[in-house]
Amino acid sequence: MCGITGIFDLRGGRAIDPALLQRMNDSQFHRGPSEGDLHLEPGVAFGHRRLSVMDVASGLQPMFNEDHSVVIVFNGEIYNFRALMTELKGLGHEFRTRCDTEVIVHAWEEWGEECVHRLRGMFGFAIWDRNKQVLFMARDRLGIKPFHYALLPDGMFAFGSELKSLLTLPNLVRDIDPCAVEEYFAYGYVPEPRTIFTGAHKLLPGHTLTLTPGMATLPASKQYWDVPFTPHVGMTDGDIEGETIHRLREAVESHMEADVPLGAFLSGGVDSSAIVAMMAGLSNQPVNTCSIGFDEADFDESTYARQVAERYKTKHQSEIVDKDDYGLLDLLAGLYDEPYADSSAIPTYRVCELARKTVTVALSGDGGDENFAGYRRHRMAMGEERVRSMLPLALRKPVFGLLGKAYPKADWAPRVFRAKTTFEALARDLTEGYFHGVSINNDRVRGGMFSDGFKSKLQGYRAVEVMRGYANNAPTDDPLSLIQYIDMKTYLPGDILTKVDRASMAHALEVRVPLLDHQFVEWVSGLPSSCKLRSGEGKYIFKKALKPYLGDDILYRKKMGFSIPLASWLRGPLAGAMKSAVLNPALLDTGIFNPNTLKQMVDEHQAATKDHSTALWSVLMFEAFLRKNGAGVATTAAPRSN
Structure with a gap:
């Protein structure tokens, strides 16, 4: 696992400042503390920081072919490299x-751009082929590893694993993209391909980008893979259960090869427990496992983790985290380089810190909910869709849309009596309804938070367009598969995988995700929706398949998630810091926010008359980002399509 950086002259042949490349590379030292090196030639410069995991003695990068005409910097792991x-x-x-x-x-020499189809693993890499005069870049299929890039005003192209490598460049355009702000306050992260800055971008998962000297503008990236959702036929539930375990075991085994100590995260949930169960069956030695617990019962899963650890006789380590472990706020702003509002980044950081005490590589259970429809929001979306399907959208939208506008708002009432919310939900289509369900701040909340001036800059752009872009090009029209597909394109890379990558690499820990092995994802995507969500039970077939390996109290207990007591923090130990941040004059001077709304939210939350914790946390993290980066606000906002 590593950090990569580079600069490429689109105009061709200019010398690149080695000190500038060194600063870019040094900014990612945490990703590769083992060793680092640079390569410079006219028009091209590569930098690399290495965390030694495979071939510790001879894997130094940048790496070359025999005659040094091809050079690569690579971040990730290729699990089929021996074959x-x-x-x-x-x-x-x-x-x-x-x-x-x-x-x-x-592989590049043999197959050119088609080489990515042969690679099984997680990766972000760049290859310079001097003979072909081609710079080729690629990101893995699911977006497990990051890849950021920017076209600079002087015609130089720069890239790096993390955005912070680009932020060392003095001529990077750092204006805040208003559309990215709208997306951040809807999703809690900035979805690919945007970053918070107008001058920097993320390479989309499953895409490549090819550059040659003399290009006046950047070409569009090229998609080389997508989740297929090709249905399997003629399989019984029993067949599927057996095949699921076979494929899971094979994926886990492929991810276990390392020349350094290896272990696993064990939360006590279905997915991490399944990974540990498979590892235990594949290893001659006890599996190293780790978990963190909380000193508040409503947030603590450590007893379930211990139960699995005892069953499989793992070498388990666990630590209890104080429920008031909020001292990481500014550190997190520095880790993520752009606004990031998932508060579970705090316990994720802590579990990576714990794991690194004994291992260099850890396997994670991330991806199970996306694969097998395990989120509560999947069940809720399908429930709403069943009701919507009784009437055509052409009738639902005007009738229930009008009722939703006319009916008084009643957030105080039990959900069944919130007719306004029900009418509004029935007026939406599946994509809009799902967007509303996953938004951390819905349209009404964002509309109140933003100033009139900022809303005019958005030119009518709404964050739902991110999901609409994927829905319109989805390889499936099955409702459940469609929202799973949307999750795999947005929430998975933008939130989950970003969180784990930055938290783990901050501790020089490599995290691997067998449930996101692309061959496993392809196969699971073809299962009928009824095997994923049945009678209100998410992960239906996955849990059935795991019955010989895990007890029902692990498989069928209420899902807790990796959460923190956010509302109480912001009324208690963080109340003062939150108020200072949210009402910070420098934040209000950006012109993005309506100060009256923010003040009302602070007052109501602290008085415990309403719970505004999610919205206030998102503003808190946005303010921390601004302080860390000293970013400006763009004066224009031309919405870009996905």
Whole structure:
């Protein structure tokens, strides 16, 4: 696991300042404290920080082919590299190392841009081929590893694993993108391909980008993979259960190879417990596992983690985190480089910190909810969709839309009596309804938070367009599969995988996600929706398949998630800091917010008359981002399509 950086002259051949490249590379030292190096030639410069995991002795990057005409910087792991190495040797390629990085170099020489189809793993890499005069960049299929880039005003193109590497560039355009602000306050993160800055972007998962000297503008990235959702036919539930375990075990086994200590996160939930169960069956040694608990019962899952650890006789370590563990706020703003409002980043940081005490590589259960429809919001969305399906949208939208506007708002009432909310939900289509369900601040809340001046800059742009773009191009029209697909394109890379990557790399820990092995994802995507969500039970077939490995109290207990007592924090120990941040004159001077609304939210939350914790936390983290980066606000906002 590593950090990569680079600069490429689109105009061709100019010298690149080695001190500038060194600053970019040093900004990511935490991603690769083992060693680092640079490569510079006219028009091209690569930097690399390495966390040694495979071929510790000889895997130094940037890495070259035999005649030094091809050079690569690579972040990630290729799990089928041994098979590819054997194949490439048979085709006449000679290897000087036994690491996966050199496999990509020779795969590029043999198959060119098609090499990405042969790679099984997580990756972000850049290859410069001097003979072909091509810079080729790629990001893995699900977006497990990050890749940021920018076209600078002087015609230089720069890239890096983390946005902070680009923030070392003095001529990076740092204006805040108003559309990204709208998206952040809807989702809690800035979805791909935007960043918070107009001058920087993220390479989309499953995409490549190819540049050559002389290009006047950046070409569009090219998609090389998508979740297929190709239905399986002729399989019984029993067949599916057996095949699920077979494929899960194979995915886990492929992710266990390492030349350094390896372990697993164990929360006590279904997904992490399944990974540990498979690892235990594949290992001759006790599996290293770790978990964190909270000193507040409503947030503590550590007893379930211990139960699994005892069943599989793992070497388990657990620590209790104070429920008031809020001292990481400014540190998190520095880790994520742009606003990020998922408060579970705090316990994620702590569990990575704990894991790194004993291992360098940890397997995670992330991806299970996306694969098998395990989120509560999946059940709620399908319940609403069943009601919507009774009437056509052309009738529902005007009738229930009008009723929703006319009916008084009653947030205080039990959900069943909130007719306004019900009418509004019935007036939406599936995508709009799902967007409303997952938004951390819904349209009404954002409309109140933003100033009139800022809303005019948005030119009518709404964050739902991110989801609409994916829905319009989805490879499935099944309602449940559609929202799973949307999750895999938005929430998974933008929130979950970003959170784990930054938290783990802050501790020089590599995290692998077997449930997001692309071959496993492809197969699971083809299962009928009824195998994923049945009779209100998410992960239906996955849990059935795991019955021989995990008890019902693990498989069927209420899902807790990795959460913190946010509302009480903001009324108690963080009340003063929250108020100072949310009403900070520097924040209000950005012109983004309506000061009266923010003050009302602070007062109502602290008086405990309303719970505004999610909205206030999102503003708190936005203010922390501004203080860390000293960013300006864009004067224009031309909405960009996805």
